[in-house]
Amino acid sequence: MSDVEELPPGLPRMISDRYEIESLIGRGGMADVYLALDHVLSRKVAVKVLRPDTASNPMVVNRFRREAKAVAALSHPNIVAVYDTGELPAAEQQHERLPFMVMEYVTGKTLKQVISQDAIDAEFAVKVTRGVCEALDHSHANNVVHRDVKPANVMVSDAGHVKLMDFGIARALDNSATMTQTAAVVGTAQYFSPEQARGEQVDFRSDIYSAGCLFYELMTGRPPFTGDSPVSVAYQHVGEIPPAPSQVAQDVDPIYDPIVAKVLSKERDDRFQSAGAFAAALENALNGIEFHEDQSTPATYTLPIYGNHDSTESGFAAQAAPMTTEHPVFTAHDEPVETTRHRTNRGLIVLLSVVALLAVAIASFLVIRSIQADAEKRAPVAIPDVKNLSEDDASSLAARCDFQRTR
Known part of the structure; x- marks a missing residue:
């Protein structure tokens, strides 16, 4: 124009x-x-x-x-x-x-344009992915899930800076917000996570999966899954394992294969639990340090993400929830876990639970016996027929039936 x-x-x-x-x-x-x-x-x-x-x-x-x-x-x-x-x-x-x-x-190109026009080496791929992961770590720390991480939504400026954009289907997350409405599938087929493909609720780790797809394409020139239609691609995300990057492109160092395998895990708990952890593993690999599964440190906090609240009208500054073992998300800095103290606390909790159950059982038994005794006292009894009997015979019969004579 x-x-x-x-x-x-x-x-x-x-x-x-x-x-x-x-x-x-x-x-x-x-x-x-x-x-x-x-x-x-x-x-x-x-x-x-x-x-x-x-x-x-x-x-x-x-x-x-x-x-x-x-x-x-x-x-x-x-x-x-x-x-x-x-x-x-x-x-x-x-x-x-x-x-x-x-x-x-921002003056520059989208990452989609860069991939289609230029040959990409491992150093550039790791640099770009690191920039995307830093953006995701920030948005996740502010309880915003992007949900559509892909090359077309990443700008590389003329100065080489990486910029994540287009939060059009992003969702804010608070104590009751969901990332996806029931049966709704959002995102782009080649880059969305298995839970997005199934129409399930998503969390921060869904963005991390998409960042893994983005890195895969940077290294190999193609997404991990392709097909004739978005539906066929979605099925692959859910049920198939992508080939290792080194098998797709011969010039890719196999040192990246276990990192990609982890970030593209079907189960969220098996992936990196923060975008920063994924980027750190890539940088280590770039420096020749191999990734091993025990290097992955679990997150120290999480946020409740399940509910039916639409975040369109909700706030965007929800606070982080206390530490829990359910649905780990991430943390900006991980700390070692004191396993001995956790085991001690767990044993104390089990003991107190057993004592509480015994107390409830005994109390219930006593209450039931009291109710039964009271019911027995109030139960109706048959009155003997003393008609035409002498007074002595009638009194004797009444005494055998626990009746007392009153005057």
Whole structure:
């Protein structure tokens, strides 16, 4: 788009009396991205505007707003920043208000373009993956799961900086939020995790799996699974083991094979429990240090992720939950676990549980016996027929039946 071309209907040349639209630089599934000049700060920015043909869909509008909220809560050099948000008023040409967001303008290529155009060596692949993992560690620490990590959503700037972008299907996570609604499948088939393929709830480790798929493609030039349709690819994610990178590309060092095998594990508990741990294993391999399974350190905290709450209206700054052994997520710094103290505490808990159960059993027995005794006292008895008997005979019969004579 040149300066003399007309803008789409409903899109003014000047937005919020501040951002002057210059040219179209990108087009996505639900929005267009324009290069603009911020007249207040005298800098180039990218303005993402929802297209009029999608603005009438509430689900698309909510997704767009969710992206703005998710990224606005994050501040990291490896994440494309959001500076401002707002809505364009309805116009005569279009009757819907158009949400927009003003973002950091990054000059460079998407990782998808880099893979298709350039030969990639192991050092560059590890560097890019490290940048993505640092961005994920930050978003996960702020309880945001990206859910669509793929080469098209990673920018490599002209200066070589890595930027993760497009949090359009990201979800915030609090004590009741879920990552995926029931039976909903979100993400991109070649890069989403087995739990996403099954339509299950996802957590931080789903992003780590996708980062593993991204690294696999950087090293081999192709994703771990390909197929004729997204459904066939999804089945492979769920039930098949991808070939080792060194088997796909002969120039790949086999030292990376066990790392890739771990990060692409079908079960979440078997993967790296933080993006940083995955990146650290790659850097060690780059320096010739082989990865062994016992190098993986378990996470020291987790967050509850199960429920039916939609995070569209929820906050994005949930606090980390206390340490637990269920659904480990990650930590920024792992500490050794005191196993002796844990065993002692576990034994004490078992002993107290047994004592409590015995106390409950004894109390229950005494209560039941008391109820039975009371019932026996109140049980009806047959009254003997003393008609036509003498007084002595009647008294004798009543005494044998435990009846007492009263006057």
